[in-house]
Amino acid sequence: MSYILEERKKQIARVGGTVKDIDCGKVSLAGSVSQRACVFCGSRVVLYPVADALHIIHGPIGCASYTWDIRGSLSSGPELHRLSFSTDLREKDVVFGGAEKLRQSLDELIDRHKPKAAFVYSTCIVGVIGDDVESVCAQMEQEKGIPVIPVQAPGFQGSKKDGYKIACEAIFKLVGTLDKPTPKYSINILGDFNLAGELWILLEYYKKMGIHVNASITGDGRVDDIRNAHNASLNVVQCSGSMIHLAKMMKEKYDVPFLRVSYFGIEDMSDALYDVAKFFKSEELMDAARKLVREEIGRLIPALVPYKEALSGKRAAIYVGGAFKAISLVKALRLIGMKTVVIGSQTGDKDDYKMIQELCDDDTIIVDDSNPVELSAFVKETKADLFIGGVKERPIAYKIGLGFCDHNHERKEPLAGYDGMLNFAKEVYATCMSPVWKFVK
Amino acid sequence: MLLKHTTSKEIERKSLTINPAKTCQPIGAMYAAFGLHGCLPHSHGSQGCCAYHRSALTRHFKEPVVASTSSFSEGSSVFGGSANLVQAIDTIFTVYNPDVVAVHTTCLSETIGDDLTQIVSKASDDGKIPEGKKVIYCNTPSYVGSHITGYSSQLAAFIKFFSTSTTKKKNVINIAAGWMEPSDMREIKRVAKEMEARIIMFPDMTDVLDTGLTGKYEMYPKGGTTQADMIATGDSKFTLGLGEYSTMDACVKLENKCKVRFKVLDIPIGLKATDRFIMSLSRHANVPVPESITEERARLLDLISDNQKYFYGKRVALWGDPDTLIPLTEFLISLDMKPVYIITGTPGKPFDERMYELLKDVPGAKFKSGANADMFQLHQWIKQESVDLLIGNTYGKYIARDENIPFIRFGFPIADRAGHNFFPKTCYVGATNLAIQILDALMDYQDRTCPEEKVEFQM
Numbered sequence: 001m002s003y004i005l006e007e008r009k010k011q012i013a014r015v016g017g018t019v020k021d022i023d024c025g026k027v028s029l030a031g032s033v034s035q036r037a038c039v040f041c042g043s044r045v046v047l048y049p050v051a052d053a054l055h056i057i058h059g060p061i062g063c064a065s066y067t068w069d070i071r072g073s074l075s076s077g078p079e080l081h082r083l084s085f086s087t088d089l090r091e092k093d094v095v096f097g098g099a100e101k102l103r104q105s106l107d108e109l110i111d112r113h114k115p116k117a118a119f120v121y122s123t124c125i126v127g128v129i130g131d132d133v134e135s136v137c138a139q140m141e142q143e144k145g146i147p148v149i150p151v152q153a154p155g156f157q158g159s160k161k162d163g164y165k166i167a168c169e170a171i172f173k174l175v176g177t178l179d180k181p182t183p184k185y186s187i188n189i190l191g192d193f194n195l196a197g198e199l200w201i202l203l204e205y206y207k208k209m210g211i212h213v214n215a216s217i218t219g220d221g222r223v224d225d226i227r228n229a230h231n232a233s234l235n236v237v238q239c240s241g242s243m244i245h246l247a248k249m250m251k252e253k254y255d256v257p258f259l260r261v262s263y264f265g266i267e268d269m270s271d272a273l274y275d276v277a278k279f280f281k282s283e284e285l286m287d288a289a290r291k292l293v294r295e296e297i298g299r300l301i302p303a304l305v306p307y308k309e310a311l312s313g314k315r316a317a318i319y320v321g322g323a324f325k326a327i328s329l330v331k332a333l334r335l336i337g338m339k340t341v342v343i344g345s346q347t348g349d350k351d352d353y354k355m356i357q358e359l360c361d362d363d364t365i366i367v368d369d370s371n372p373v374e375l376s377a378f379v380k381e382t383k384a385d386l387f388i389g390g391v392k393e394r395p396i397a398y399k400i401g402l403g404f405c406d407h408n409h410e411r412k413e414p415l416a417g418y419d420g421m422l423n424f425a426k427e428v429y430a431t432c433m434s435p436v437w438k439f440v441k
Numbered sequence: 442m443l444l445k446h447t448t449s450k451e452i453e454r455k456s457l458t459i460n461p462a463k464t465c466q467p468i469g470a471m472y473a474a475f476g477l478h479g480c481l482p483h484s485h486g487s488q489g490c491c492a493y494h495r496s497a498l499t500r501h502f503k504e505p506v507v508a509s510t511s512s513f514s515e516g517s518s519v520f521g522g523s524a525n526l527v528q529a530i531d532t533i534f535t536v537y538n539p540d541v542v543a544v545h546t547t548c549l550s551e552t553i554g555d556d557l558t559q560i561v562s563k564a565s566d567d568g569k570i571p572e573g574k575k576v577i578y579c580n581t582p583s584y585v586g587s588h589i590t591g592y593s594s595q596l597a598a599f600i601k602f603f604s605t606s607t608t609k610k611k612n613v614i615n616i617a618a619g620w621m622e623p624s625d626m627r628e629i630k631r632v633a634k635e636m637e638a639r640i641i642m643f644p645d646m647t648d649v650l651d652t653g654l655t656g657k658y659e660m661y662p663k664g665g666t667t668q669a670d671m672i673a674t675g676d677s678k679f680t681l682g683l684g685e686y687s688t689m690d691a692c693v694k695l696e697n698k699c700k701v702r703f704k705v706l707d708i709p710i711g712l713k714a715t716d717r718f719i720m721s722l723s724r725h726a727n728v729p730v731p732e733s734i735t736e737e738r739a740r741l742l743d744l745i746s747d748n749q750k751y752f753y754g755k756r757v758a759l760w761g762d763p764d765t766l767i768p769l770t771e772f773l774i775s776l777d778m779k780p781v782y783i784i785t786g787t788p789g790k791p792f793d794e795r796m797y798e799l800l801k802d803v804p805g806a807k808f809k810s811g812a813n814a815d816m817f818q819l820h821q822w823i824k825q826e827s828v829d830l831l832i833g834n835t836y837g838k839y840i841a842r843d844e845n846i847p848f849i850r851f852g853f854p855i856a857d858r859a860g861h862n863f864f865p866k867t868c869y870v871g872a873t874n875l876a877i878q879i880l881d882a883l884m885d886y887q888d889r890t891c892p893e894e895k896v897e898f899q900m
Contacts, residue, residue, distance in 0.1 A: 086458045124552075
């Protein structure tokens, strides 16, 4: 296999094969066409959905342009997060420093928009040119009376995952700064970003069970909710890659325990509800959860039948950001009769890949930090019918004549929860069965 | 209302950019590099730059966009990115095997002072560049110029690394294509062929970023200016640069290097700019303008005359890149429309000078370029006095919705509509497409919003 570099061979495994421990968490090899992004990107995607905060990007224009309204995180109220604010650093700022430009920009913006907090992202060169962003933020915080939080996210300082961590630390600065009375069964939802309105589906479920969602971090997020987040009894963490750090910090400082869940597919969704009920040791909650699951599944299973019949035996390749999501997808695909033949992630860790090895059938290819050349070769070898990935993978899948489902920022229908499972089946069906492929082959 | 924050009263801004009408240099260099056959663009910087550029280009072209990155780490920022680039070159030729690697820098690699000439020559000395393969490079610091500047720098690098003059000039015209769609380039090539003019177009993204679906993924599709053609540009007898911002530098460099004289024209968008292009090509290639082209022009005129009352006096706001905005503004004036607000984030004098001339007879017209020339500024002007039509990239959709103004997508990026890859906007056929789009937008709006008794079968 000439398309796999010697250095990458340990990042690729086959279930039942010789490579047992995938060598992950490595920096990408220079020169590879990695599908990964950077630290800034990681911090930006996590914080972006906080809708009543100001998000300003301190650096040359690009980083602000590329992250302007691309997240698909819906807000039920303010839309301040969807604008793009930049200090647009120019050559003279690189020479003389851009701190004053940042101060002026914050001054203007905070006065005009009266946000509840401000996140100040500094990109690659800000540290290199020596801007003291911390002190500008501290000064502004004092002058304007709102939290002004520096998010030091130079792209080169690690991977996207490190950016998640930086975002968690920024949020953690807000947590514990406000105390509001919270009801008895009170949770925070961590790691749902309300893509296509997914959070709202979850809120509905928890509400039906009689559980109060104290703060959603960060989907449809609000600063005051985050500040009061420590008063919840439990953190329910999805998309573990991005938010587990926050959950751990909150456990340590505020003694808020956490649970890891996933909302994709029937099993995982139901477990998410049961686990929360179990945590509160309440029969009442458990009964409500059972009732809800029964009703939802009762509706869902018959609705899935036609899709399952049509898709049975089809093969899927998965390449997504986080491995935890990939695991849920394998199960969700099984539910509609599909087999996963390739599975990979940008940021999975050892435990994730171990779980995948246990879960998947023999010969499934498992890959960490892949690239288009490898992916298209894997897909060809395994005769996949469907590719699940993000924006950069879509046209490659189409070119090979595969169906495609976006399980990233560009999903347009909610895929979480029971309704989401049905949407997922519909989407997979529509793309796999599209007549267009018949004209290609 | 997504843009409820915008007020008609202009706020004073010292430093802040809100909703930019530009992006950074490297993406322009990456786009232009796809116009060279068998070329892999390489981003010398952090991983995110490359990922963002690839995503942005993918969203626009709906095509696989593959480029590699030096994947800078903490160490690179301290010790420089030399080791990363040498390693990258090795990796690239081992795995992806392109004919050419086109390296461009980023804000980070520029700020830490990486010297590409020295690094690439080290890679060459270390035997990392296989026989017959090439590594070219250009400097594209994100804090200078805009994506257009980056595009221009990549073209200049093509000249620097390829163009060679032998003693013999050939009867060939170089066409240095400014930032436009592959479909626009295809149309220009068609017209040149129709005129029987021999041309070399560079860069040429046709059959690279507008390929068909065959069931096979080609990392290096069949299109793109070949290296042989790029080398031969030094022997051509003349260069026509299309778009001052994106091609002037390449034209000047080619003249200095290979004594190929040049003229920089506007991108042939609209009637007059196309007239100038056709006349120049005819003159320098020494070929007559064929009847078929004259007929295309006549059909365009026919369309305009048939629908003149719908164009008349309509106020238009535009944003995007200077090389397209200049001829577009001129075309709108030819159509008897009123381009009243024009914004580009790309800095530079030529835009201001041309706009000043073009807009002399459009009372109340405003234009702005460079710092703070952003979508927020444009929206404030629109709030003060509205317009009948918006023409620009997808970032105008919020204004279009909030203000209920018909909107035509034109420029980069277009992430929410199809068509830009198929219907050219260049030459007479492109002008016809554009005029039809304008009419459709205005007439659909009229049908949708006029009082019921005024809805008419015939318009």
